[in-house]
Amino acid sequence: MYDALVIGAGPGGYVAAIKLAQRGKHVAVVERSHLGGTCTNWGCIPTKAMLTSAHLYKSMVEKAAELGVSAERVVPDFSKIKSHMNKSVVASRKGIEYLFKKNGVELILGDAIVESPNSVSVAGKKIEARHLVIATGSVPILFPPFNEVAGIWTSDDVFKMDRLPESVLIVGGGVIGVELATFFSSLNVKVVLVELLEHILPNEDVDAAQIVARSLKRKGVEIYESSKLISIQPVENGYRSVIETREGQLEKRTEKIIVAVGRKPNVTEDIKVLGVAIERGIKTDATMRTNIPNVYAVGDIRGQIMLAHVAMYEAIVAAKNICGEAIEMDYSAVPNVIFTDPEVASVGVKQKDVDPSAVKVFSFPITANGRARTMLEREGFAKFIADARTGKILGATVVGPYATELIMEAAIAVKHGLTAEQLEEVIHPHPTLSEMMLGAIEGIVEKPIHL
Numbered sequence: 001m002y003d004a005l006v007i008g009a010g011p012g013g014y015v016a017a018i019k020l021a022q023r024g025k026h027v028a029v030v031e032r033s034h035l036g037g038t039c040t041n042w043g044c045i046p047t048k049a050m051l052t053s054a055h056l057y058k059s060m061v062e063k064a065a066e067l068g069v070s071a072e073r074v075v076p077d078f079s080k081i082k083s084h085m086n087k088s089v090v091a092s093r094k095g096i097e098y099l100f101k102k103n104g105v106e107l108i109l110g111d112a113i114v115e116s117p118n119s120v121s122v123a124g125k126k127i128e129a130r131h132l133v134i135a136t137g138s139v140p141i142l143f144p145p146f147n148e149v150a151g152i153w154t155s156d157d158v159f160k161m162d163r164l165p166e167s168v169l170i171v172g173g174g175v176i177g178v179e180l181a182t183f184f185s186s187l188n189v190k191v192v193l194v195e196l197l198e199h200i201l202p203n204e205d206v207d208a209a210q211i212v213a214r215s216l217k218r219k220g221v222e223i224y225e226s227s228k229l230i231s232i233q234p235v236e237n238g239y240r241s242v243i244e245t246r247e248g249q250l251e252k253r254t255e256k257i258i259v260a261v262g263r264k265p266n267v268t269e270d271i272k273v274l275g276v277a278i279e280r281g282i283k284t285d286a287t288m289r290t291n292i293p294n295v296y297a298v299g300d301i302r303g304q305i306m307l308a309h310v311a312m313y314e315a316i317v318a319a320k321n322i323c324g325e326a327i328e329m330d331y332s333a334v335p336n337v338i339f340t341d342p343e344v345a346s347v348g349v350k351q352k353d354v355d356p357s358a359v360k361v362f363s364f365p366i367t368a369n370g371r372a373r374t375m376l377e378r379e380g381f382a383k384f385i386a387d388a389r390t391g392k393i394l395g396a397t398v399v400g401p402y403a404t405e406l407i408m409e410a411a412i413a414v415k416h417g418l419t420a421e422q423l424e425e426v427i428h429p430h431p432t433l434s435e436m437m438l439g440a441i442e443g444i445v446e447k448p449i450h451l
């Protein structure tokens, strides 16, 4: 009998297994597909590999001449972009395989069917464990009319394509839709982006979303916000779609349609029969324990914050609790990272969600940052939100190159309740983009020097 059996080897499952093994537990993971789950195979890694190629191409076209680098025939080669993507995915899978071996995690390949709180069956073989960790992830959401028309893509299909389409209509202007719009439009594919809510990236503040929208429009993307795709008809070499916009209905013809309207937890019949409480996804308490005391659930299967780093952290919390250490999940400082051009990252509260009289907000523009000037970067800002009374950092949004890395300074501040004064006391290196962060912090404390 294993101490713990983990179902699913995505970021939630593989991290839980390694942590448990590092703490001396006898652990096995059942995986029916590839190590790394959605993130490694159909999510974080392939999108970021493809976007790295797209960003490089775009910056060579837009910046090389001004930076004094002559690059005469800069052309994207999709087969090589795909090969870079595949190599990144395979290397990441192999990395997890290596870590399993190094830590003594057993891998069982196959489809796990949960039979009881202490056992699952894989290809008819019963496997028993003292604890189960369910980390079976999520699947793309498809509803009418999208699931009624043949050939409609989800993000999964994008990674299988052998050539770039001439045009795509992307339904959903959330993180996945906007990253895909960035990829395709950077490589000169005609993109139409339809978002139901008032603005693309609806979870972010409007000032951040507007910069991304402007950048996409410069790449030729047609964006329809507060709009809905109401019908699709297959036609020769593609689809004819009708979009209901603020101004009335319009028709678009594109070669492909990609639906990126979200994902739902992969709650299967055996999980329901097991008797774990389900509320959107599997319900757990803050220790990741379900209503069945020895059964834990982590990651997308919970149907809450569907991010790889959240799955990984939940996995650590579950593993520590299984090992007898009583700790709880804290979601106060979850960074959001969006690999658009420019990048967007945020953590903690957003300006749109707080009472303006209770906070102090300062936004420092990228145009006042020396390092950004040397990089020919002109679009972006760093914005901090602090408690008006205590000066504690409550949240931040960063838009600009490497925003996805810069956000960590704010994440540490939010997580540990640091004040703007404490951050200001930290020497920020010059010339770096991190001085944008300093500028915003100075703006909260007193006045920024460089504005």
Ligand code: FAD
Pocket (backbone or CB within 6 Å): 007, 008, 009, 010, 011, 012, 013, 030, 031, 032, 033, 034, 035, 036, 037, 038, 039, 040, 042, 043, 044, 045, 047, 110, 111, 112, 113, 135, 136, 137, 138, 155, 176, 266, 298, 299, 300, 301, 306, 307, 308, 309, 310, 311, 337
């Ligand atoms: P998953 O990664 O989905 O893993 C679940 C695993 O369980 C799978 O390998 C599956 O095969 C296996 N499984 C399921 N059922 C069974 C069974 N019965 N038996 C055996 N195995 C089973 N997140 C970020 O943080 N940053 C990003 O940049 C990012 N980009 C993304 C881009 C795209 C296009 C998509 C789709 C997602 C992206 N995400 C990103 C989200 C991220 O991929 C998920 O939040 C993360 O993978 C969730 O991890 P998980 O372990 O919960 O589930």
